[in-house]
Every structure is written in structure tokens, then in C-alpha cells.
Amino acid sequence: MSETTRKLLLPGYRRDDVEAHPPLLSPGYKSTVIRAPQQPLTYLPQRLTEITGPLLGEGRLGELDHDLTRQHDGEPQGQRIIVHGRVLDGDGRAVPHSLVEIWQANAAGRYRHAIDNWPAPLDPHFTGVGRTLTDDQGRYEFVTVQPGAYPWRNHDNAWRPAHIHFSLFGRAFTQRLVTQMYFPGDPLFSQDPIFNSVRDPQARERMVARYDHAATRPEWALAYRFDIVLRGREATPFEDEDDDE
Amino acid sequence: MSERLGVTPAQTVGPYLHIGLSWPDGPYVVPEGTPGAFWIRGRIVDGTGAPVGDAMVESWQADPDGHFDHPDDPRGARAATVPGFRGFGRADTDAEGWYALHTVRPGPLPTPDGETEAPHLNLSVFGRGLLHRLVTRIYFPDEPANAADPVLRTVDPGRRDTLVARPAADGYQFDIRLQGEHETVFFAV
Numbered sequence: 001m002s003e004t005t006r007k008l009l010l011p012g013y014r015r016d017d018v019e020a021h022p023p024l025l026s027p028g029y030k031s032t033v034i035r036a037p038q039q040p041l042t043y044l045p046q047r048l049t050e051i052t053g054p055l056l057g058e059g060r061l062g063e064l065d066h067d068l069t070r071q072h073d074g075e076p077q078g079q080r081i082i083v084h085g086r087v088l089d090g091d092g093r094a095v096p097h098s099l100v101e102i103w104q105a106n107a108a109g110r111y112r113h114a115i116d117n118w119p120a121p122l123d124p125h126f127t128g129v130g131r132t133l134t135d136d137q138g139r140y141e142f143v144t145v146q147p148g149a150y151p152w153r154n155h156d157n158a159w160r161p162a163h164i165h166f167s168l169f170g171r172a173f174t175q176r177l178v179t180q181m182y183f184p185g186d187p188l189f190s191q192d193p194i195f196n197s198v199r200d201p202q203a204r205e206r207m208v209a210r211y212d213h214a215a216t217r218p219e220w221a222l223a224y225r226f227d228i229v230l231r232g233r234e235a236t237p238f239e240d241e242d243d244d245e
Numbered sequence: 246m247s248e249r250l251g252v253t254p255a256q257t258v259g260p261y262l263h264i265g266l267s268w269p270d271g272p273y274v275v276p277e278g279t280p281g282a283f284w285i286r287g288r289i290v291d292g293t294g295a296p297v298g299d300a301m302v303e304s305w306q307a308d309p310d311g312h313f314d315h316p317d318d319p320r321g322a323r324a325a326t327v328p329g330f331r332g333f334g335r336a337d338t339d340a341e342g343w344y345a346l347h348t349v350r351p352g353p354l355p356t357p358d359g360e361t362e363a364p365h366l367n368l369s370v371f372g373r374g375l376l377h378r379l380v381t382r383i384y385f386p387d388e389p390a391n392a393a394d395p396v397l398r399t400v401d402p403g404r405r406d407t408l409v410a411r412p413a414a415d416g417y418q419f420d421i422r423l424q425g426e427h428e429t430v431f432f433a434v
Contacts, residue, residue, distance in 0.1 A: 007357060008319055008320070008355055008356065008357045009319055009357065010317075010319060010357060011317055015433070015434070016433060016434060017251075017252050018433075020251055020252050020253075020254050021252075021254050021255045021376075021377050022254060022255065022256070022376040022377060023376070024375065024376055024377060024379075026376060029257075029374070029376065031373055031374025032374050032375075032376060033292075034291045034292040034293050034295075034374070034423075034424060035291050035292065035297070035372065035373075035374035035375055035423050035424060036374075036375075036376075036423070036424060037379065037423060037424055037428055037429075037431050038292075038424055038425065038428060039404075039428050039430070039431075041431050041432055041433035042399065042400055042430055042431070042432050042433065043399070043432070043433055044380065044382075044396065044432035044433060044434045045395075045396070046434065047354065047356050047357070047362060048307065048313060048318060048354045048355075048356075048362075049305060049306070049307065049313075049354065049362075049365070049367045050367070050434055051317050052305075052313040052315035052317055052318055053305060053315070053333075054305060054331070054332060054333035055314075055315065056333070060268075088250060089250075090249050090250050090251075090252055091249065091250070092250055101265055101266065102265065103261065103262075103264050103265025103266070111261040111264060112264060113260075113261040113263065113264050115260065115261075116260075116261060127264070128264060128265075129264055129265050165256075165258065165259065165262075165265055167258075167265065167266060171315075171317070172317065173305050173367055173369075173434070174434050176303070176369055176378065177252075177253065177255055178255060178256065178257075178258050178371055178378065179253050179254060179255055179256045180256040180257075180259075194256060194257060194376070195256075197256075197376050198254040198256075202251065203251060203252075203254050204254070206251055206252075206253050206254065207253065207254055207256065228253045229250045229251060229252045229253050230252065230253070231252050232249065232250075
């Protein structure tokens with residue numbers, strides 16, 4: 001009995017869902033051809049380093065970090081929008097008090113970044129960077145402007161559909177996720193190899209926000225709802241996965 | 246068990262990751278001036294050997310006593326004895342592909358099997374052209390515990406050295422080769 005109680009029992013997370021995530025080599029997205037590893041990934045059991053992770057708190061946040069329209073003296077150009085939702089795990093449980101970071105292009109489709117120099121205007125009142133923490137129900141909310149589409153050089157007449165980059169920590173190293181949120185009905189989806197790198201159409205739809213009329217604020221801003229699902233936990237703690245190799 | 250929700254798929258951080266993910270204090274797992282602290286520097290290169298100037302690494306590690314200040318550490322969450330220890334580091338690459346993290350050596354870790362994991366950092370690599378993060382580990386070169394490490398043991402012996410840092414003037418060097426000859430070992434978690 002005493003030996004059992006001394007055993008280190010670790011909570012486990014489900015393995016990374018290879019069907020939902022894009023394959024690292026997706027030749028339509030040309031940069032993957034010289035950057036995707038060629039060797040198969042090595043199985044890493046989930047032990048202490050994997051089932052823990054940084055719990056980054058409010059010390060990282062400024063008062064207006066969640067409102068990208070109020071970070072300068074004036075308001076940015078563009079359609080004001082509310083982007084909100086919940087961060088959940090695969091079993092529908094809220095992921096509370098967790099850092100969410102976003103970055104995006106301005107309304108004209110240009111990033112405030114030294115290497116983005118296509119001929120669309122910068123906006124002196126828009127940085128395009130936001131941060132917030134989920135509340136105790138896993139909810140988050142940003143106020144920003146609708147980002148524009150922008151061209152890139154991946155293929156002939158290539159344009160990225162409008163999107164907002166999202167970075168999520170969850171509560172464990174295993175749950176770390178960086179994704180992009182898209183807008184419903186975008187006509188540019190069909191030619192975008194990054195969006196289509198996710199092969200399962202249902203999984204692709206999970207990257208598309210839905211218009212949320214109930215949360216749209218009269219005479220002020222349109223709302224979009226974007227729930228994010230991080231991987232869930234195994235049903236019961238387990239002792240080791242070494243034999244699964 | 247309730248019905249499983251589908252996870253949100255990963256997407257690349259793209260070429261403009263710096264605006265969203267750079268933190269001024271990102272590289273500092275421990276503050277400047279911490280006794281015993283050192284730098285881990287490394288260069289990320291692609292399959293053609295060219296530097297990857299639009300990537301970012303994030304590190305996660307135990308404190309020097311082998312503990313995590315986290316409620317899921319079954320031995321109990323415990324603040325590190327090193328003041329200002331965050332456990333987490335984040336560093337984007339410069340135009341030549343170099344990143345740098347300022348840290349201290351983590352302690353060894355017990356496993357549920359009663360084995361011991363050698364001191365290591367978990368590393369996530371994000372970048373343009375990477376549709377999902379890559380996960381690797383940094384081990385230390387002068388560490389006898391590496392020989393019995395249950396993760397290193399499962400790695401092809403001819404590739405194990407890609408997971409071990411090299412000594413450098415102010416700490417260690419850990420290069421990451423995304424693809425091709427001497428490709429770094431990456432993990433599925």
C-alpha cells in the first residue's frame with residue numbers, strides 16, 4: 001500500500017490529434033517544403049514537464065491590451081468588431097485564467113511590421129496586438145477592427161483571407177496552441193493553402209468564427225463568436241505510457 | 246466521459262509573429278544577475294541550410310530542485326527557490342536565425358515508473374512555414390544522468406546528439422535543424 005501511495009500519479013492529456021491539425025508538409029504552402037521535418041516524430045510520454053506549463057498572469061497585461069481600438073490617441077479606421085468566445089478543453093470544460101494573445105493586419109490588410117511593405121496604408125492608430133486572460137468560465141473578449149485581406153507571393157495572385165492570429169497556453173505544455181481565426185463566408189478560402197492545409201472540412205470550420213447578432217452592440221460594433229478547443233484530459237490519471245511506443 | 250469536442254486546428258504564426266509574440270523580457274527564464282545563470286543560444290536553419298529569421302522558440306523547465314510551481318505537479322506546487330524564476334522563456338530569431346534564452350539548469354525529475362529524467366528543457370518551435378509547433382528537448386552535455394534518461398533511450402542513437410547542447414563561452418549552444426541532414430529530433434506529445 002505504501003508503495004502505491006508513493007507512486008507519482010500524473011494527469012494525462014489526449015495525444016495530439018493528427019487528423020485535426022494540418023500535416024507539417026503541405027506543399028501548397030511552399031514554405032513548408034524546406035521547413036517541415038522529414039523524419040517521423042518521436043513519441044514523447046507525458047510526464048512532469050509535459051503536464052505542467054506556464055500559468056502567466058495579470059502581470060503581463062496592460063489595462064487596454066484587450067481593446068485594440070483604444071491603444072492610441074485616436075481610433076483606427078475600419079469596421080469596429082467584438083471578438084469573443086470561450087476557451088474549452090476537448091470535454092467542454094472551461095480553461096480559466098489563461099493568457100490569450102492576438103495579432104492582426106489593419107483594416108487595409110497591412111501589418112505594422114518592418115517587412116510588410118505592400119502598398120496599403122498603415123494606420124497611425126492601430127498596432128494590431130492584443131492580450132487578455134480568460135475569466136473563471138473560460139471567456140475572453142477583444143474589441144478590434146475587421147482586418148483586411150492581403151496579398152502574398154505563395155502562388156499566382158495569392159491573397160490571404162482576413163484572419164486574426166490567436167496564441168493560447170491552456171494550463172499545460174501539451175495544450176499550447178497557435179491558430180488563426182477566419183471570418184464566415186470568405187470568398188478567399190478556396191485559394192488559401194494555409195486554411196486548406198487542414199484536410200478535414202469539419203476541422204476547418206472550427207477555425208471560422210460565426211457572426212453573433214445577440215452580442216452585436218447597437219450603433220456600436222458587430223460581434224463574432226470564436227470558441228477555441230484545446231485538447232482534453234484522459235479520463236483517469238495513468239501511470240506511464242512507455243508501452244505505447 | 247462527455248462527448249469529445251473537436252480541437253481547434255493549429256495554423257502557422259506566419260511571417261509577422263514578432264509583432265504579436267515578442268516580449269521584452271521573453272528570453273529571461275530567470276532575471277539578469279541570477280547566480281549560476283547562463284545563456285542557451287542557438288541557430289535555426291531550414292532544409293537548405295539557410296537561417297530561419299522568422300521563428301520563435303518557447304522553453305519550459307523545472308526549477309533547479311526539479312519542481313514546478315503548478316497545481317498539477319502531484320508533489321505539490323512550490324515556488325522556486327531562485328527569485329524571479331518563471332520556468333518559461335520565449336525568444337524569436339534574428340535575421341541570422343539566432344535565438345537566446347537566459348536560464349538556470351533544471352533539476353532531474355522523477356517519473357511514474359520510478360525512473361529519473363535527466364535535466365532538460367522542453368522547447369516549442371514556431372515559425373513561418375510551420376503549420377504546427379515543433380517540440381524538441383534540450384539536454385546538457387556534461388550530465389551523467391543522460392545515460393539513463395527514459396526519453397533519450399527511445400531516440401535513435403545516431404540522432405541523440407541533436408538533443409544535447411554544446412558548451413559555449415557564456416553557457417550552451419543548441420542549434421535546430423528543421424529538415425535534412427542532422428535533422429533535430431522532434432517529438433509528438
